[in-house]
Amino acid sequence: MRRLVHELIPPGACKTLNSAAIYANNEVDLAEVDIYGFDYDYTLALYSNxxxxxxxxxxxxxxxxxxxxxxxxxxxxxxxxxxxxxxxxxxxxxxxxxxxxxxxxxxxxxxxxxxxxxxxxxxxxxxxxxxxxxxxxxxxxxxxxxxxxxxxxxxxxxxxxxxxxxxxxxxxxxxxxxxxxxxxxxxxxxxxxxxxxxxxxxMQDLGEFDLTDAVLHRLVSQGKKLFLITNSPFSFVDKGMTHMAGKKWRDFFDVVIVQADKPHFFTDCVKPFRRLDDNGDLRWEKIKSLDKGQIYKQGNLYDFLRLTGWRGSKVLYFGDHLYSDLADLMLRHGWRTAAIVPELEHETKVVSTNRYALSLTWLQALTGLLEQLQVHKDQESKQVFREWQQERDELRAMIKNLYNPQFGSIFRTGHNPTYFSRRLCRFSDIYMASLSCLLNYDLSYTFYPRRTPLQHEAPLWMDQLSADAQFKQ
Ligand SMILES: [Mg+2]
Incomplete structure (x- = not known):
């Protein structure tokens, strides 16, 4: 049976996943996106372990x-x-x-x-x-x-x-x-x-800076507007961005907001924006516009929308925190959202191995066999059922260990999505390992989610066999 499983996997199938790909939960046409927004830590700036x-x-x-x-x-x-x-x-x-x-x-x-x-x-x-x-x-x-x-x-x-x-x-x-x-x-x-x-x-640990620089260059050169909303303080962002994109990094962005206090930034309408002067000191004037080249602190999304007019699906916001960065934008404000999930690099590598493909295919086949065998109530069938069930448990534990010996994949618990995974699907239109994945796509590219069948839409071969078996009884 296991040899047969080998034959079920087409040659080269294990190398098709690419950690530089962008994955879609929802259809996104980049041609419709005029404005790109970013979180800072773990979105524009990546840090090593x-x-x-x-x-x-x-x-x-x-x-x-x-x-x-x-x-x-x-x-x-x-x-x-x-x-x-x-x-x-x-x-x-x-x-x-x-x-x-x-x-x-x-x-x-x-x-x-x-x-x-x-x-x-x-x-x-x-x-x-x-x-x-x-x-x-x-x-x-x-x-x-x-x-x-x-x-x-x-x-x-x-x-x-x-x-x-x-x-x-x-x-x-x-x-x-x-x-x-x-x-x-x-x-x-x-x-x-x-x-x-x-x-x-x-400051000593910033990596992949040339790629962030390349992404920003590309977006600006194609006429896109850019903005930054981060919870980090200006001095920190300034040092990091200067390291990644040079002294003139502020030229990339139309609006820069620091110490924004996300997620409250997206929900509270009370905190007004304040401007920081060139020394980093707070100014007292009322903010009537958000201007390029200036740095603003705090504020709230309602004022941001009023002052910029950047609404709806022409805005795509990138962030790594599903709750603080993306949830409210998706649920309340209708911007498109992109999640940065660095773990994808490791997890897609695991999924692309022969060992994983073999184990998962065998696990699926074994589950189908269990589904059919359960209707046979004789002692011998019951014994085989228990043995297969045990093998299935061992197989599931082995697959879990391929990701992380303690906790397995961040996306899966056995057959089910994790709590994390469900939130990722709910709050992000697209997701990717790092911002640099954007360099692999034309800015008029449409991300189409794969149509995965709902449970009642998926007649599997084992379902048909099992139905036949029941009719014959
Ligand atoms: Mg972040």
Missing amino acids: ALNTMIYNQARTFLIEHFKYPEEISKYEYVPNFAVRGLHYDIQKGLLMKIDAFHYIQRGTVYRGLSPLSDEEVLDLYGGTFHIPLHEDSGFYGKGPRVKQFMDIFSIPEMTLLAVANDFFITNDIEYDPVHLFKDISVTIGMVHLKGFMYKWV
Whole structure:
């Protein structure tokens, strides 16, 4: 049977995925887009994984020196590739986990400290179910009362430090309150940002700058208008952009807004724009227009729309944070949205391997066989059914490990999309690994989503066989 699976995969099929591609959830015609907007961190500026280690180390130091946590925690080095983005964290129980689009925990992905919990332990802790109710889940912006979703790329070191500190207390049998730990670590990560450490490291760590420069050049040379809305301070953006696009980077943009306080920027209509002068000092004048070459702080989207007139689907906004950058634009304001998902680079590589194609094809075939075999109630069939079911479980675990041994793919839990994935489909028209993917397309290109069949629209060969089998009974 497995040999047959080999023959089912056409030659060269495994090399068709390209991490430089742009993927569409919704049809977008670039010819209709006149105005391109951008977030800054992880959208225009990409940072390497080295930053995660530095954030982790500094936050760990704050935890010990500022919050007086035990010195021994300093022995725990950063664990690369432990956590992935989009995970949920149960604040009271101190558990990190992956949840699917239907709010079910994926088995084998619940971690207390650095160790996984068994299914039985999870059921025990959650009243006999793997389901996390919506009201506990995460709220609209991932900040539920008991469970938080980590959506920021910066949150990878935060999750790792949480896992490590929990691990320290558990393995040393020291009583502690996971709620205090969660809050304290959240503050230490904030301190790394506020005290300017991160900004200093980022200056030494900027990568792919020539590509960002090339994207901006291309858009401007074809008559597009550009704007920037970031939560970062001007001095930081100025240094980074100068590094990436030269001293005259401001010439690319028609409007530049810093410290915008997203996502509130998109929902509040109270904070007015303020202008920063050339020294970076705030001016007191009322803002009546948003002018090229000037830098504005705070403000809100309602004033932005009123002053620029940039409305509807002629605007395409790029951001990496599904909630802070994209959700409100999609739900309230009707701009087109593009998500930057750097994890696509690794994940499309995994999907493009022979091993993955083989395992997934066999998994699908095995699932079809199970579907048919279940109607046979004799002892021998039941025994084979159990064996196949076990093989299916092993196969699913193996496929999960190809992405990340702890948590698997950020897009999939077994057959289902993840919670993250569902939000990605809901809030972004198109998504891509990095902004530079745009260089591979003409600016009049239309992105068409693939028509994937809904469940009732997809008659599979096994469905037909299974229907035939039932008619014969
Ligand atoms: Mg960002």
